[in-house]
Amino acid sequence: MMRQRIQSIAVYGAGSWGTALALQLARNGLDVLLWDISPEHVDNINRQHENAHYLPGIPFPDNLRCSSDLQAVAAFSDYHLVVVPSHVFRGMLKNLAPLLTEKDAVIWATKGLELDTGKLLHQVLEEELPQCPAYGVVSGPTFAAEVARGLPTAMTVAANEPALAQRVVEAFSAANYRAYISADVMGVELGGALKNVLAIAAGISDGLGFGANARVAIVTRGLAEIMRLGVKIGAQPETLMGLAGVGDLILTCTDDQSRNRRLGLALGQGKGLDEAIADIGQAVEGAKSALSIGKLAEYAGVEMPICQQVYRILYEQLPPRQAVDELLSRDLKAEF
Numbered sequence: 001m002m003r004q005r006i007q008s009i010a011v012y013g014a015g016s017w018g019t020a021l022a023l024q025l026a027r028n029g030l031d032v033l034l035w036d037i038s039p040e041h042v043d044n045i046n047r048q049h050e051n052a053h054y055l056p057g058i059p060f061p062d063n064l065r066c067s068s069d070l071q072a073v074a075a076f077s078d079y080h081l082v083v084v085p086s087h088v089f090r091g092m093l094k095n096l097a098p099l100l101t102e103k104d105a106v107i108w109a110t111k112g113l114e115l116d117t118g119k120l121l122h123q124v125l126e127e128e129l130p131q132c133p134a135y136g137v138v139s140g141p142t143f144a145a146e147v148a149r150g151l152p153t154a155m156t157v158a159a160n161e162p163a164l165a166q167r168v169v170e171a172f173s174a175a176n177y178r179a180y181i182s183a184d185v186m187g188v189e190l191g192g193a194l195k196n197v198l199a200i201a202a203g204i205s206d207g208l209g210f211g212a213n214a215r216v217a218i219v220t221r222g223l224a225e226i227m228r229l230g231v232k233i234g235a236q237p238e239t240l241m242g243l244a245g246v247g248d249l250i251l252t253c254t255d256d257q258s259r260n261r262r263l264g265l266a267l268g269q270g271k272g273l274d275e276a277i278a279d280i281g282q283a284v285e286g287a288k289s290a291l292s293i294g295k296l297a298e299y300a301g302v303e304m305p306i307c308q309q310v311y312r313i314l315y316e317q318l319p320p321r322q323a324v325d326e327l328l329s330r331d332l333k334a335e336f
């Protein structure tokens, strides 16, 4: 299908990431309407011309506005970027379903799996929005605060229609921002979901006071888990070795801006799960994905020992130090 350059876009979720992406698109000249579920949050944003709660000190340009009127936002553009946390992804699409038609293209930046089913988000989208055949996902090593400040960033855009990927890449790309085209929707979304669980593992290791060797062992053996599952369910290995795979894995396992890594640090230092998540006060997707990855791994018939230990620490009260001992005492085997 021929697609014109994207001139306007509706963005759903005025949290850190939805706002940062909306800023990037607006600075590139698109008309952007940002939706949030909370009318109070929307009022504050429109009054202050910034998202003081999630990204303080970053002014909104005039072509970025905010609304809590879902019907008006959905009617604003034929392009829809969903950036709500994964546990409300299906509900968001259900609410959008009566408002969208086949002319609408849906892109998401959410990283995670569906909580109860372990489904990938493109599967949820196909179930909830069968009338929207064109869809895609954006992902990569992209901390919201850095994107909001205009710092150099690269990411991957995968879509089931090449012209859509091309137009979304153009919409985001600028002197400070480089987006790459991909056709591997599954690989891009899987990389983004799995790295969050592994970032919790890296944080736990650092929280326990283990060193650089342990952290990088987790990154590398974590990548082996991502590759094993990804290749088994049909992702392209190159995608998992790219920005949305190993790139994002390294970023979130090694930098304290990551909320998933910070959850791990807190657990390793002896904090409880609920307290640690409350202290962070934002989406910590890995805590949810740790629950659903087990289902996907079981379905695919692959072993994911690090992800499994994270699950047991979070939900079966396994002491972090014992989890590490168990990982180190597994049967010796070939690396690949």
Ligand SMILES: NC(=O)C1=CN([C@@H]2O[C@H](COP(=O)(O)OP(=O)(O)OC[C@H]3O[C@@H](n4cnc5c(N)ncnc54)[C@H](OP(=O)(O)O)[C@@H]3O)[C@@H](O)[C@H]2O)C=CC1
Pocket (backbone or CB within 6 Å): 013, 014, 015, 016, 017, 018, 036, 037, 038, 041, 054, 083, 084, 085, 086, 088, 092, 109, 110, 111, 112, 142, 143, 144, 145, 281, 282, 283, 285
């Ligand atoms: N932050 C980052 O650097 C990056 C985040 N991501 C991904 O983006 C997704 C969103 O994360 P992020 O923006 O960081 O999270 P935040 O915690 O910063 O914001 C969450 C957003 O979701 C909204 N929300 C909460 N509940 C609902 C609901 N029931 N219906 C609709 N909206 C709801 C919140 O609204 P309210 O504030 O009004 O409660 C808020 O706008 C996650 O999947 C994350 O992994 C991906 C790349 C980078």
Ligand SMILES: O=C(CO)COP(=O)(O)O
Pocket (backbone or CB within 6 Å): 111, 140, 141, 142, 143, 144, 196, 199, 248, 251, 252, 257, 258, 259, 260, 261, 283, 284, 285
């Ligand atoms: O996905 C992210 C960066 O690419 C953000 O990571 P956290 O959700 O761990 O903060």
